[in-house]
Amino acid sequence: MSRLGLLANPWAALAMRLYLGGVFVYASIYKINFAAEFAETVASYQIVPELLVNPMAVVLPWLELVAGLLLVAGLRVKAAALVINFLLAVFSLAIAVTLFRDIPIGCGCFSTLDPAMGWTALLRDLVWLGMGTYVYAYDRKFQLERNFLVRVKES
Amino acid sequence: MRITPLRTLQEAGYLLLLTLALGLAANALRPDGLPLFKVFQKDPGAPPYATLSPLAAADLLRKGQALFVDAREPKYFALAHVPGARNITPEQAKAGAADDLPRDKTLVIYCDSLACGRSHSLAGILLEKDYTVAVMQDGIEGWIMTRGPLEVSQ
Numbered sequence: 001m002s003r004l005g006l007l008a009n010p011w012a013a014l015a016m017r018l019y020l021g022g023v024f025v026y027a028s029i030y031k032i033n034f035a036a037e038f039a040e041t042v043a044s045y046q047i048v049p050e051l052l053v054n055p056m057a058v059v060l061p062w063l064e065l066v067a068g069l070l071l072v073a074g075l076r077v078k079a080a081a082l083v084i085n086f087l088l089a090v091f092s093l094a095i096a097v098t099l100f101r102d103i104p105i106g107c108g109c110f111s112t113l114d115p116a117m118g119w120t121a122l123l124r125d126l127v128w129l130g131m132g133t134y135v136y137a138y139d140r141k142f143q144l145e146r147n148f149l150v151r152v153k154e155s
Numbered sequence: 156m157r158i159t160p161l162r163t164l165q166e167a168g169y170l171l172l173l174t175l176a177l178g179l180a181a182n183a184l185r186p187d188g189l190p191l192f193k194v195f196q197k198d199p200g201a202p203p204y205a206t207l208s209p210l211a212a213a214d215l216l217r218k219g220q221a222l223f224v225d226a227r228e229p230k231y232f233a234l235a236h237v238p239g240a241r242n243i244t245p246e247q248a249k250a251g252a253a254d255d256l257p258r259d260k261t262l263v264i265y266c267d268s269l270a271c272g273r274s275h276s277l278a279g280i281l282l283e284k285d286y287t288v289a290v291m292q293d294g295i296e297g298w299i300m301t302r303g304p305l306e307v308s309q
Contacts, residue, residue, distance in 0.1 A: 035182065035189055044270045054189045059178035066174050078158055079166035086167075104231055104267060116228070 013139035016131040017071050017081075023128070024068030024084060030111045031061035041108030045094055046101075063087065071135070074143035081136040088129040095122045204278050205289040209301040212263045212291045222257055224281075226266045226273040227295070233308040237265070237298060240306070245276045253281055261287045268296035 031038040039057035042048055048056055063083065070080035091109070098105065099119065107117035140146065182188040207215070215221035216237075223240035225232045232242040243253050256262060262281055266273040274290045281288050291297065299305070 032181070036187065039189060040272065044272075046268075046270055051192070055191050058182040058189055058191065059175055062178035062181065063171065063174040066170065066177065070170070076166050076170070078163040079170055082163055082167045083170055104228070105271070 008138040010138055010141045013135050013137075014141040017074070017077065017135045017139050020084060020128060020131055020135060021068045021071030021073075021080075024064045024087075025072065026068075027110050028061040028065035028068060031057075032065065035061070038108070041106070044103075044105045044108070045098055046103065047094055047097060060087075075145055077139050077143055078136055081132055081139070085129060085132040085136060088125050088132055092122060092125040092129060095125060202275065202278070202290070204282060206292045207263060207289050209291060209293055209297040209303055212265075212289070212298075213301070213303055215261060215263065215289075220260055221263045221289075222260045223291075224253075224256070224262050224264045224277065225295075226264055226277040227271075231267070235295065235299075235305040235307055237295070238304055238306040243277065245273055245280060248277055248280045253284060253286075256281075256286060258286065261289050263289050263291050265291040265294045265298065268294040 035057055038061065039054055042057050042060075043050070043053045064087065067080045067083040067087070070076055071084065095107065095117065099117075099122065104116050107121045109117075109121065179191075182191070212221065212223075216223065216239075223237040225236045225240045225242045226244055227242070228244060229242055232240075236242065241256070247253070264274045264278050264281070266277075269292060271294060274292075274294065278288045278290050293300070
């Protein structure tokens with residue numbers, strides 16, 4: 001906490017952590033419930049090879065859910081934030097490619113019925129990516145494993 | 156305990172493995188699980204209407220036996236569509252916009268590309284209204300690839 005004192009505010013990081021975790025948990029629920037629909041969304045981006053569409057549609061929402069829960073709970077925050085940042089980077093790239101290719105599809109970020117996406121979807125993901133990076137770097141308040149678990153002395 | 160970047164990466168890797176197992180297990184357990192190692196298919200089981208290649212559809216149009224129906228949003232329809240095509244979205248068809256179509260022709264329905272579902276949902280609706288329906292599966296994209304003529308609104 002020296003020069004970075006104002007910039008690296010742990011409370012801001014906490015707020016972003018909870019928000020981002022919530023967003024990911026929320027986003028995962030629909031996709032887990034309607035895996036087949038999500039598979040169509042994945043396919044509509046025309047990026048993932050056909051053979052990998054179903055495995056991706058099955059696994060990706062769970063990754064969102066677990067990483068989101070870990071963020072909210074404050075367990076292994078850095079790892080969870082890393083995963084979320086990775087996902088956001090992939091999503092942003094996919095959205096950008098789709099916009100450049102001018103494929104008129106919905107984002108499918110939260111449900112299948114999203115309206116056709118535009119640059120705002122990309123902007124939103126990039127803002128979240130910024131938040132995720134901030135969380136990765138500066139979060140340290142109310143982390144379950146740091147503050148509320150009994151510490152075992154390392155030898 | 157210091158959390159080094161390497162350690163974080165390692166934990167992220169474990170997280171990945173964990174969710175891989177979770178996702179696969181959930182998919183295996185649920186009754187409507189997806190077939191994992193099959194090529195993704197839009198419509199399992201053949202649809203109850205014909206699917207046409209762009210060339211076959213163009214042939215039908217030349218013989219005067221086809222009317223093209225564009226299932227995309229009007230703004231995309233305005234940019235380019237098959238000459239003479241009608242623009243009816245699935246929503247409009249549900250609201251009754253498709254009740255005056257010719258019954259002596261095959262309605263060739265298309266949307267954006269192979270991956271779009273609108274043509275299929277529109278085909279389902281029109282089929283219920285007892286029209287003769289076919290879907291041009293590759294959409295306007297396939298039409299353009301085979302150098303089909305285009306028309307622009309305005």
